[in-house]
Amino acid sequence: MPDSDGTTAPANEPTLDEQIAAYQREFADLDPQVEQIVSALGRLNRRMNVAYGRQTATLGISNAEWEVLKALVLAGQPYRMGPGDLAKQLGLTPAAMTHRIDRMVAEELVTRDRDEANRVRVIVGLTDTGRQKWLDAMELATDFEEDLLQDLSTKERGILGELLTRLLVRVES
Amino acid sequence: MPDSDGTTAPANEPTLDEQIAAYQREFADLDPQVEQIVSALGRLNRRMNVAYGRQTATLGISNAEWEVLKALVLAGQPYRMGPGDLAKQLGLTPAAMTHRIDRMVAEELVTRDRDEANRVRVIVGLTDTGRQKWLDAMELATDFEEDLLQDLSTKERGILGELLTRLLVRVES
DNA sequence: GCTGAAGACTTCAAAGCTAAACTTAGGAGC
């Protein structure tokens, strides 16, 4: 017997359109066009992170660990970075980085060594296992991403990329 | 004396272009157009969350609490939902929801009552304080969002919104 | 109207994060 009086809301998440309509009712000054973009960005990102999480889980790592592997690969050969730089790039505190590296060293995804040239510094390096995990994750991720974008033509993808990049420039400057 | 040997990477985060170039070097099968979209989405979202966090902090609440207020307002009058539905919408476990509501009740942003019609259920309701906080946060957020989009014409905003919505449809179906 | 099962939270223990204090190495000024 579902919900005899209407007091309890349905469990279903509102659609994007419903969400924007509700915001407009509750907040008169809202620009629906802006809200559509912002809300879609937020909702898309949440779904994507869930999808990535499912994929990395099948490889036995977490999204958090994948982020570290990404940063190290991005640094290029010889795949080394300091914990501080890693923390900055991932938006973590140095303390969190220390703990995360602890775990990843235990799982042999990365190595941690003291920099002999400057013994205050530490160097985090990618292991072969770590690099392979990144490659495997990348394989899964690109499949998913191609799937996500399958309804957009090449031209539309170009436009979308260009528009997003312009937003990013504004917010990263 | 900065960095006599080149072993330590610069602290600066790579730009989007550098990031894509690096991925292409390391992963041959990469479609740079897809990667541009996906990476821009991720980076945009991170920046936006940081910005929102700064704003909600000025109001004395956290982004997490703001999410709850949003969901309740979205539900419409009389601004009530069960913890389970809230948890589903925010992508949290019921346990996390219980704790989050504890805190928000203590801060008088929401109320928690047992549903007399069905005593298994609990009803979380928005207080006037909570509703006002949401309005204040919305004011700040829309300012920021208008700022974020200022370089895009109305037409471009329409195109961006439409493309993002199409992606969302695919991933939310 | 009892009994068993399902549903909706809550409680508890453990993982991961943050902020702040602490440790240690390198460099500047006297």
Next chain:
DNA sequence: GCTCCTAAGTTTAGCTTTGAAGTCTTCAGC
């Protein structure tokens, strides 16, 4: 060549989230 200062990581304590177990209501079958 000491002393002070700064920079890079680590440690510690406390908070938020998760997963699993527990509690309490409701409902279905007998």
